[in-house]
Amino acid sequence: MPTDADLANLASDLRLACMRISRRVRFESANVLAPHAFSVLARLGEQPRTPRELADIERVSAPSMTRTTTALVERGLIDRAPDPEDGRCVILSLTAQGEALLAQTRAARDGWMSSRVATLSRAERDVLREAVQILAKVAEQ
Amino acid sequence: MPTDADLANLASDLRLACMRISRRVRFESANVLAPHAFSVLARLGEQPRTPRELADIERVSAPSMTRTTTALVERGLIDRAPDPEDGRCVILSLTAQGEALLAQTRAARDGWMSSRVATLSRAERDVLREAVQILAKVAEQ
DNA sequence: TATTGTTATACTCTATAACTATA
DNA sequence: TATAGTTATAGAGTATAACAATA
Numbered sequence: 001m002p003t004d005a006d007l008a009n010l011a012s013d014l015r016l017a018c019m020r021i022s023r024r025v026r027f028e029s030a031n032v033l034a035p036h037a038f039s040v041l042a043r044l045g046e047q048p049r050t051p052r053e054l055a056d057i058e059r060v061s062a063p064s065m066t067r068t069t070t071a072l073v074e075r076g077l078i079d080r081a082p083d084p085e086d087g088r089c090v091i092l093s094l095t096a097q098g099e100a101l102l103a104q105t106r107a108a109r110d111g112w113m114s115s116r117v118a119t120l121s122r123a124e125r126d127v128l129r130e131a132v133q134i135l136a137k138v139a140e141q
Numbered sequence: 142m143p144t145d146a147d148l149a150n151l152a153s154d155l156r157l158a159c160m161r162i163s164r165r166v167r168f169e170s171a172n173v174l175a176p177h178a179f180s181v182l183a184r185l186g187e188q189p190r191t192p193r194e195l196a197d198i199e200r201v202s203a204p205s206m207t208r209t210t211t212a213l214v215e216r217g218l219i220d221r222a223p224d225p226e227d228g229r230c231v232i233l234s235l236t237a238q239g240e241a242l243l244a245q246t247r248a249a250r251d252g253w254m255s256s257r258v259a260t261l262s263r264a265e266r267d268v269l270r271e272a273v274q275i276l277a278k279v280a281e282q
Numbered sequence: 283t284a285t286t287g288t289t290a291t292a293c294t295c296t297a298t299a300a301c302t303a304t305a
Numbered sequence: 306t307a308t309a310g311t312t313a314t315a316g317a318g319t320a321t322a323a324c325a326a327t328a
Contacts, residue, residue, distance in 0.1 A: 191309075191310090192309075192310065192311095193308085193309060193310080203309075203310065203311085204310090204311075204312080204313095206310095207310065207311060207312085211311095224309095227308095227309085228309095229308065229309040229310070230308095230309060230310085231309080231310070
């Protein structure tokens, strides 16, 4: 039977481990785009969205999102199109160039991580494979 | 025998899982300090350091670190002291108030994580306990 | 009247360049 | 001459307030 302290320690250790990995990935992989801009690109990689949706997802103000998306449009990474069903809305989506940059950035980040994972034992990798499934549940709760 | 693709997939899944957890933690826990300031506080929680050391660790310029640490001094969270061995250096360390804020912020972040971990099965938590050890190795490489 | 999006304005964080003090 | 730190200045990102267009 795990005590409250066991749970708290695991939670703390796990949080710190994830944050350290995340930090290392961000630092080690060359970043062409600033984090907030990359995050928007990644969201649009899932599906086209309106500026309002992006602002809510990213937890920034609408004017901030306007600025970010304007910069991405100017760089040719995303497209703006009017919403045929609601004249107030704009629909943002990735350009081919945006998709390419997204793929390239992810490859760079994965590259750093791959080089680390490759040094682990088979057993360690198996543990991490299981952990990935559990972490996905945790993040989605 | 794992293929290159197996390794690459695990690395990618693991990276994304850690980044999502990290992102959720940052979003869900109320943040009294901005990320860059909290990060400096956390570094000084490990040991006293000079502004130059902090700038190198955080990968920001010396003037940026001057601004960040000045704000933390003004808020009473860190102390500045001359280095007795090198007149050019300044030694920064946490005040009692800084230590308290650090502990409080960590408790809030751990609280979010704990509530998630508590819903997992005993077996899942055991996997995560092992994963934490492996992730620590990965991050330190 | 409510919602989407933009523009106007100000504040914060960041960087480079220039300066002071110490080694 | 090199290094630690600060100050001066400018470039981004963010926010709130005010505005235009549409529902």
